Amino acid sequence: MKRHFRVWRGDAGGGDLRDFEVEVNEGEVVLDIIHRLQATQAPDLACRWNCKAGKCGSCSMEINGKPRLGCMTRMSTFAENELITITPIRTFPVIRDLVTDVSFNYEKARETPAFAPPSGVAPGDYRMQQVDVERSQEFRKCIECFLCQNTCHVIRDHDENKPAFSGPRSFIRAAELDMHPLDSRSDRKEYAQASQGLGYCNITKCCTEVCPEHIQITDNAIIPMKERVVDRRYDPLVWLGRKILRRDQLETRPAPSSVAAPPSSARLPASAAVGPDGHMDIAELTAPLQGGPSPFGDDLTFPIAPEELLYNHPDKGNKP
Amino acid sequence: MTTTATKPGGGGKARAAIAARTLRTDRWWLAPLVTFVGLGAWVAYATVRVFMHKWFYVEQYHYLTPFYSPCITDVCGPAAEFGTPLPSFFLIPEAAFTLPFLLLFRLTCYYYRKAYYRAFWLSPPACAVPDGHRRYSGETRFPLIFQNAHRYAFYAAVIISVINTWDAVRAQTTGLGLGNVILWVNVIMLWAYTLSCHSCRHIAGGRLKHFSQHPVRYRFWTFVSKLNARHMQLAWITLGTLALTDFYIMGLAADWFSDLRIIN
Numbered sequence: 001m002k003r004h005f006r007v008w009r010g011d012a013g014g015g016d017l018r019d020f021e022v023e024v025n026e027g028e029v030v031l032d033i034i035h036r037l038q039a040t041q042a043p044d045l046a047c048r049w050n051c052k053a054g055k056c057g058s059c060s061m062e063i064n065g066k067p068r069l070g071c072m073t074r075m076s077t078f079a080e081n082e083l084i085t086i087t088p089i090r091t092f093p094v095i096r097d098l099v100t101d102v103s104f105n106y107e108k109a110r111e112t113p114a115f116a117p118p119s120g121v122a123p124g125d126y127r128m129q130q131v132d133v134e135r136s137q138e139f140r141k142c143i144e145c146f147l148c149q150n151t152c153h154v155i156r157d158h159d160e161n162k163p164a165f166s167g168p169r170s171f172i173r174a175a176e177l178d179m180h181p182l183d184s185r186s187d188r189k190e191y192a193q194a195s196q197g198l199g200y201c202n203i204t205k206c207c208t209e210v211c212p213e214h215i216q217i218t219d220n221a222i223i224p225m226k227e228r229v230v231d232r233r234y235d236p237l238v239w240l241g242r243k244i245l246r247r248d249q250l251e252t253r254p255a256p257s258s259v260a261a262p263p264s265s266a267r268l269p270a271s272a273a274v275g276p277d278g279h280m281d282i283a284e285l286t287a288p289l290q291g292g293p294s295p296f297g298d299d300l301t302f303p304i305a306p307e308e309l310l311y312n313h314p315d316k317g318n319k320p
Numbered sequence: 321m322t323t324t325a326t327k328p329g330g331g332g333k334a335r336a337a338i339a340a341r342t343l344r345t346d347r348w349w350l351a352p353l354v355t356f357v358g359l360g361a362w363v364a365y366a367t368v369r370v371f372m373h374k375w376f377y378v379e380q381y382h383y384l385t386p387f388y389s390p391c392i393t394d395v396c397g398p399a400a401e402f403g404t405p406l407p408s409f410f411l412i413p414e415a416a417f418t419l420p421f422l423l424l425f426r427l428t429c430y431y432y433r434k435a436y437y438r439a440f441w442l443s444p445p446a447c448a449v450p451d452g453h454r455r456y457s458g459e460t461r462f463p464l465i466f467q468n469a470h471r472y473a474f475y476a477a478v479i480i481s482v483i484n485t486w487d488a489v490r491a492q493t494t495g496l497g498l499g500n501v502i503l504w505v506n507v508i509m510l511w512a513y514t515l516s517c518h519s520c521r522h523i524a525g526g527r528l529k530h531f532s533q534h535p536v537r538y539r540f541w542t543f544v545s546k547l548n549a550r551h552m553q554l555a556w557i558t559l560g561t562l563a564l565t566d567f568y569i570m571g572l573a574a575d576w577f578s579d580l581r582i583i584n
Contacts, residue, residue: 088336200460223518224526
């Protein structure tokens, strides 16, 4: 049976919604329809996809205006004569058709201080109790589809907030590490407030609504983090208690300058090799390098000398 | 040769040019509309009742409406349990010491914030529907930074819940009627709403890093977490029970109907 679709086609220079009549069979999902479109009417339709099982987080798109995973949206959830509109996610710059440049999220991830191992415990000797690590584990379910980042109105409707605001995905990372029983950093609350822009969130819960992994982003990560920030920043009783009991002098806390922690890796992402026209080749065979670009950059040979590694040990003054 | 589009990171930074402000086809405006009407109606009813200054106490059965508890102005008469330090003036509510804190508790509540930011402030009205405002700074500066004071309002709300419990106990000394049942249901729901608060969850144990070292607080946190999952439902249920309790007592005090007595 043929159904009516409207798919956004274009790139950063502009584009529009195009109409298609596509065959739909029983049991199919929206991503199947995109694939049928590519196989029949629009061979150059660009779309990111990978696992078709809702675990890789690649096929984020907006289906009838709602941020969804293409592979997890069943066609049977629409009425038979319903027009289905498919657009790229809006918050990030479009590369082409349904593919967007989500590097904003990776930049924010790099800025988040990494797990700081406890001092005096060698790797391999880490021991945790299940009840202690349980809360952090919920956030490990994240598949980084960035639907929460896309739907968050703080950056979706206000692009100017992007430098100051890291988004729900970064907040669950911050909460995961702050609740982690073995993480030894104590300034994550200050960091979340000062550098991640936790205060911008007005808890309207859209991130939780769109999460395909059903992580309780707002209730279990953002609100607990806000409350933890209140402990440190906005609670006059706590402030008074700390002053009177002189706890603020007892605690060996890192200097305030470390609040805006340097990125854990100084290297910017390497971009793919491009031809003289500034575009990548469409066929791998004709490209100068086969396969995707190395995440370490294409100019590296292995093994890397230890002094060139980009790992910042948290105990050694955080110098690269 | 066909080429792919601009390489990631190096090319244009423009978003997809989609003309429609939202492409949502479902009735996304229904939920904020229901919230708007519901909260608006409740606030209107409560405001009228608070400044009515009558029909708040049934002396025969010691029923005191939660909107006037604790009653501390000169009009209270036998309803005053904690003295009457305030004069009677039409702008001063009878529960002038507690109502501001209750208002603050609900205003800064993490659920109500979601409800009114969406329904009243349209920031955003629904997911993937554009914000109604050109600029946005969230809760980072005055006055919204005071939303962070929620836990103080929570402490006050606990004290007020104790006072409400006392009202129910005092009414119980006269026997048992439908009014007692309504008062108790209201008090139990108020406790459930107050304890399901996100700040309470944090204080109970959410702030800990090692649950295994605090087994009692961990159990309390688990209990509050279960209630907390129902915070929205409890927020609406308590609005309902508060209005119902108040209306029932108003009806009794105004002799519109009489209390259904079971004992005495």
